[in-house]
Amino acid sequence: MITEERCYVLKPTFSPKDYFEIFNAHGRDLQLETLGGLIGYFTTEVGELNAIVSLWEYESFEERQRRRARLAAEPGWQTYLEKIRPMLQTMNNRLLVRAI
Numbered sequence: 001m002i003t004e005e006r007c008y009v010l011k012p013t014f015s016p017k018d019y020f021e022i023f024n025a026h027g028r029d030l031q032l033e034t035l036g037g038l039i040g041y042f043t044t045e046v047g048e049l050n051a052i053v054s055l056w057e058y059e060s061f062e063e064r065q066r067r068r069a070r071l072a073a074e075p076g077w078q079t080y081l082e083k084i085r086p087m088l089q090t091m092n093n094r095l096l097v098r099a100i
Contacts, residue, residue, distance in 0.1 A: 003039070003096040004056040004064060009048060014087040016043045016052055022087075027080035034071040050089075061095070 010019060020041075032038060039055035058064040071077050 001098060002058050002061060002064065003098070004058065005094045005096055006054045006056070007090075007092045008052045008088050009090040010050045010052065010087050011089045012050065014050075016050070019052055019084065019087055022080070022083050026083060027077065030074055030076050030080070031071065034074065034077075035067050064095075 008019070010016065035056060037057040039057055042053045042055075044051040044053070056064075058067070
């Protein structure tokens with residue numbers, strides 16, 4: 001089992017509310033249907049502000065690769081990415097392996 005942590009920091013001219021309006025209208029259903037395993041979406045209260053963190057669980061690295069490739073091949077997902085990319089200042093991704 002692996003957990004993927006994705007962190008997007010928005011440009012100061014955008015808020016998490018702006019991001020989630022687009023996400024809920026154009027990306028959420030496709031992402032949930034294709035990736036599965038959502039633990040949750042989170043925003044930051046302290047520390048690096050204007051950040052959005054999502055956590056996803058996968059049975060294996062290979063399963064993650066298959067699901068992410070399937071999502072990337074979806075035309076609707078590419079349209080969604082065109083809408084959110086101008087909002088993003090940084091994007092970080094980590095794969096976490098449970099230690100305990």
